[in-house]
Amino acid sequence: MRTLPLFLALALGAPLVAQAPAAPAAPAKIHKVEKLSDRAYAIFGQGGNIGLFVGDQEAVLVDTQFARLVPGLFEAIASVTDKPIRFLVNTHHHGDHVGGNALVASKVQAIIAHANVRRRMEAEQAKLDPAQRGGLPTLLLGEKDSAKPARLDLRLPGLEVHIVHRSAAHTDGDLILGLPGDRVMHLGDLMFLGMLPFIDAKDGAGSFKGLVDTVAWLASWIPEDVKVIPGHGPLCGKKEVLRYRDFLKALQAHAAARPGTSSADLAASFDVAAWPEWKPTATFVTWETLFDAVTERGPGRVVRP
Ligand SMILES: [Zn+2]
Known part of the structure; x- marks a missing residue:
């Protein structure tokens, strides 16, 4: 969700002082696997929801959450398949989706992402x-x-995955994944459920x-029986x-009907109980x-001083 350099440093398993990172501590079992089809699984842990598509x-793995959780993630993957992970796909650059990348990189042939994801990760890692x-x-x-x-x-073999970038939305590097044969989609952080959406x-x-x-x-064409993995939520x-x-x-529509109204007043007058x-x-x-994000006046999230 967030992109603070400190956040990324922690996500990469690095201590705060400049020295070689220690091996990630063995995490408690926090991962939960849910099966969507014969080929598709969602893995819930901490951070962005992970997808696992098995041919x-x-x-094919979708996102990696945090470095400290990667050993547990591998255990969760091993509980459903012993096939090698050939590709890792990142839905966008946020630390709770790419934080484990460095520990997965050596196991895959390629890490697939939007060009802007690489650009942003390079800039973060330069620090x-x-x-x-x-x-990367x-x-x-x-x-x-x-x-x-x-x-x-x-x-x-046995697995077709469509990877699509439509436009800037949650970030400028969002990818959507679809398994047409299984009517399964991973929407990354384009979709938040249970919490207000974040537009970075x-x-x-x-x-x-x-x-x-x-x-x-998406709403105009997805099939009736589509199974969706949101970036956050069930x-x-x-x-x-x-x-x-x-x-x-x-x-x-609420903001468009009230031009010039402050975000605080827009929030106060919006029918939140309806949603x-x-x-x-x-x-x-x-x-x-x-x-603030709807009216393009702010960063879309609380910024602490
Ligand atoms: Zn995000």
């Missing part, structure tokens, strides 16, 4: 001791201009308008995506900071 010969760097994406799609759509298909409008060049457009586009389906689209459009699935977080995304 006849190899597997770190060289021993603490690693796990190696197979890139998309262009620096995040308005340009991009697509990459993986055709592996400042540091990540995200766009609320792009988020609305992308979610509306597994869901088309009903929740349609509802999310309506929620985003309601936010947009109980999305709850504010006092230290992260509040209704006011969400309206």
Whole structure:
């Protein structure tokens, strides 16, 4: 969700003083695996939800949460497949989605991400001791201009994965993954469920308008029986995506009807009770900071001094 250099340093398992990182401490068993189809699993831990897609010969992993959790993540993966992870795909650059990359990199043929994800991770890692760097994406799609759509298909034995960038939304490097044969999708942080959505409008060049457009586009064609892994929150389906689209459009319409109104006043006058699935977080995304993102006036989250 966040991109603070300190956050990334911690995510990479690095101590705060400049020295070689210690081996990650063995974590408690926190991972929970849920099966979506014969080929698709979601792995819940801490941070962004992980996807695991398993073909006849190899597997594709989607996001890595945090370095300290990677040993437990490998255990969770081993509980459902012994096939090698051939590709890692990052849905975007935030530390709770790429934090374990450096520990997964040596096991995969390529780390796939949007070009802006590599650019942002390189900039973050330039601030770190060289021993603490690693796990950068190696197979890139998309262009620096995040308005340009991009697509990459993986055709592996028994597994077809579509990887799509539509526009800037949560960040300027968002990817959506789809398994057409299984009607499974991983939406990354384009979709938050249970908490207000975060649009990383400042540091990540995200766009609320792009988020609305992308979610509306998804809602227009996803099949009735689609199974969705959101970036944060529980597994869901088309009903929740349609509802999310309506929620985003309601936010947009509320602000558009009240030009010049402060985010605090927009938040106070919005019918929050009508949207109980999305709850504010006092230290992260509040209704006011969400309206900052809607009106392009702020970073979309609480910024501590
Ligand atoms: Zn994020």
